[in-house]
Amino acid sequence: MRPAAEVPADALVLGVDSGGSGLRAALGPPEGMRAPAPVRSAEPVRTGERGIDAEHFIAQLLPMARELLARVGGGRITAVAIGAAGLATLGDDLRAQLPSALEEALGVRRVALAADAVTAYAGAVGDRPGAVVAAGTGLIAIGTDLTAWRRADGWGHLLGDCGGGAWIGRAGLEAVMRAHDGRDGGSKALLVRAEDLFGPVTGLPGQLYPRTDRPAVLASFAPHVAACAADDPVAEGILRDAARHIAQAAAAVCPAGDTCEVALTGGLFKLGEPLTGPLREELTERLPRAVQVTAAGDPLDGALRIAADIGADRLRLPRDPRMLTVHGEADS
Amino acid sequence: MRPAAEVPADALVLGVDSGGSGLRAALGPPEGMRAPAPVRSAEPVRTGERGIDAEHFIAQLLPMARELLARVGGGRITAVAIGAAGLATLGDDLRAQLPSALEEALGVRRVALAADAVTAYAGAVGDRPGAVVAAGTGLIAIGTDLTAWRRADGWGHLLGDCGGGAWIGRAGLEAVMRAHDGRDGGSKALLVRAEDLFGPVTGLPGQLYPRTDRPAVLASFAPHVAACAADDPVAEGILRDAARHIAQAAAAVCPAGDTCEVALTGGLFKLGEPLTGPLREELTERLPRAVQVTAAGDPLDGALRIAADIGADRLRLPRDPRMLTVHGEADS
Known part of the structure; x- marks a missing residue:
């Protein structure tokens, strides 16, 4: 030095x-x-x-x-x-x-x-080796062993950002339309919330597709998915899938070693326990050497x-x- | 009469x-x-x-x-x-x-x-009761008992169109980025195809998001997913999931009765056996009273x-x- x-x-x-x-x-x-x-x-x-x-x-x-x-x-x-x-x-x-x-x-x-x-x-981590998942509307994971950077996802709402806010909201709205149609995988609870927010859901395509901020519109529904998760198995399953995607992204960037500090940062984690609960479990299963740390800043x-x-x-x-x-x- | x-x-x-x-x-x-x-x-x-x-x-x-x-x-x-x-x-x-x-x-x-x-x-069916799945870039199912119409999906590439061309292509490109990142769920075979088509895949977001015909761009990758399905389990899984979504849409619109004619129409089914094979199986499982008929026109x-x-x-x-x-x- x-x-x-x-x-x-x-x-x-x-x-x-x-x-x-x-x-x-x-x-x-x-x-x-x-x-x-x-x-x-x-x-x-x-x-x-x-x-x-x-x-x-x-x-x-x-x-x-x-x-x-x-x-x-x-x-x-x-x-x-x-x-x-x-x-x-x-x-x-x-x-x-x-x-x-x-x-x-x-x-x-x-x-x-x-x-x-x-x-x-x-x-979040400072200058120690580790991994960070930064998530809001989108989602990216980044990690380093202090020699090089590794990155996973962050490819936007059509190619990835799996488990991020737009991803969760989009999956929730798909479950809304499934319930409306009578297809498998629908959620009546999410349908009721979507009708409260947007009116008759047959009008949703007309409200969503002309917008230029479609990912933000999708992400705006994510808190409603989280709010339904305790009582609705479809909403719970969406957050479980999101947690798995987040753990996969973290696992792809964690540097080698006996343990790996993993910090979560960004607005997505304000969804709280409905997301962070399953995420703890998925990290334990998929990345047992992860040590979850609180983001410092x-x-x-x-x-x-x-x-x-x-x-x-x-x-x-x-x-x-x-x-x-x-x-x-x-x-x- | x-x-x-x-x-x-x-x-x-x-x-x-x-x-x-x-x-x-x-x-x-x-x-x-x-x-x-x-x-x-x-x-x-x-x-x-x-x-x-x-x-x-x-x-x-x-x-x-x-x-x-x-x-x-x-x-x-x-x-x-x-x-x-x-x-x-x-x-x-x-x-x-x-x-x-x-x-x-x-x-x-x-x-x-x-x-x-x-x-x-x-x-496709004429004026008999039955169900039709019309699929290309998007996907909609429609059925009638000659008294009323039932419709399922057709909500566009962000809210649904589950199992359609844009859906299959998008899932394929997600598997491409997963392989690039080293995340679970990636397909090396699809990554090679995407690099041939689009160049280095880190440039894909820049090629996709500024377009106004994003669903068509996504759908253009669907034939490559079908082409890889015989040897690549990720591509095969995407088409299996698409087949399940299509069968769910058909099941939601089939009129009551002992049997239900189901016709498939539109460019999507040109993907051939990699999609229609699993679709026959999914229809048999989810809608056993379906009688698949060839679309007349x-x-x-x-x-x-x-x-x-x-x-x-x-x-x-x-x-x-x-x-x-x-x-x-x-x-x-």
Whole structure:
């Protein structure tokens, strides 16, 4: 290990989380604790022909960084870490433009660009080997032995995201239509809930298919599946299947070893015991060496942690051309 | 039964099939045999705020009808039957405008408007009680005891269409991504096929999600699932599940009785033995009173048959405000 770099007294680090609902950013001291109030931007960063638009990203981020600095009475940002949804496949423009743009505007040389799954990992597990399942509307699992990353699922609502919010909601609505038709596999309890929410279910196709946010519409039904699980075997079976898919994704990314820390993070797990109960059982069966740990923090915490670690030359998470790049390191 | 109406010597009937790829129309004698060459329109009928656009429909249909009449050296159209996709939910404008427009333009008073599932039924089974599964990219089952219609599925690729082309292709592509990730349930054989077709599968989300014809893209992979089924247990399992869903839909619409004729119609069944083999077994198990019959004809044949039947006052299929309306009947 190289010795830790000297850290100036007024040094600060900047963490950024970029996703479908816009940017969040927070300042922290290099020890990695988050300053109390993160700031948010109103609009998601545009995606164009060259992927995520670096110019639009910078135009939103700089005023946020200046506001954060003003709130703490000034200081100097020594490192920035950005976690962005879609970075692996849509991050070329960010990787090409952001480091020099941030150096020019803020004088910061060390910049990390991470897939949002990587900042989720850093926030949940830190820099130990392990696995994280990050799930909301979608679902992705990511794991590392600190040498390389492994990823499973995260392929979207038609190709996968098995066990995520859209997956559970879609399965619930299929059971609704089965009950309406008198086909096997239907759930009367879910049919009653769907009628309360959407009106006569023959109108559901007309309400769903014209929308551009179909996965979110599907996911909005997931809490109703969870609410019915205690008394309805079809709803219970959907959550059991979801739990199995989640355990399969975790098993695919767990590093070798006698045990493997597994953290669950994201809004999906707010469904609570109807999902997390069967998930504990499925993990015990399919990945007996898993040790379930509570996620320490969220993706913005993870970005701050990575920023602090690159600022102090102590990042242990593995670099990867699409998942995690570090720019302007002391020895680069 | 009322006596059959007298049919003039030069009488002809017009059958029309309207779907996602445009209009097809054919003339026939009132006995119901199709004249050899149907004509097609280039573009699908527009759907607007009032549903399927009657004016656009008429503007396409009239030149087709005149061309057909010219080909047979003239004659008089005494009845028209139109089968249209979406008629049940989007057919108000057609029901309001088409009968008077056709009377004005062609002098025809008897007009039937049918859901495409009804013309599929009439083409496949005729006017006997029974059940039809019509499947291509999507899947719908329809059955009747000649008193009322029963319908199952046909809810689209997110809410159902279980066992149809998009369903099978989607399940196949999920197995592709599972194999890529190293998750349970993956198929190496399907992964190899998908890489041949689409390149590296990490690019699949980018190729699929921006499309507006996602169900068709998914369905395009279904023949590859069928091609792998003989040697690949995952592909075989997908087709077995599809067969079970199809049998469940058929069982939900079969009329009561000692036996029930079940016909399968549509492009899906071109997948052949890898699907129809397990389907025979699933029907035997789930619907032992089913008698599988070969579909006599397609939906355009069914439209011609309904046109001939309303022209001769002998239609036995049940009327239904959304599935099958007949306008200008002798006693109406």
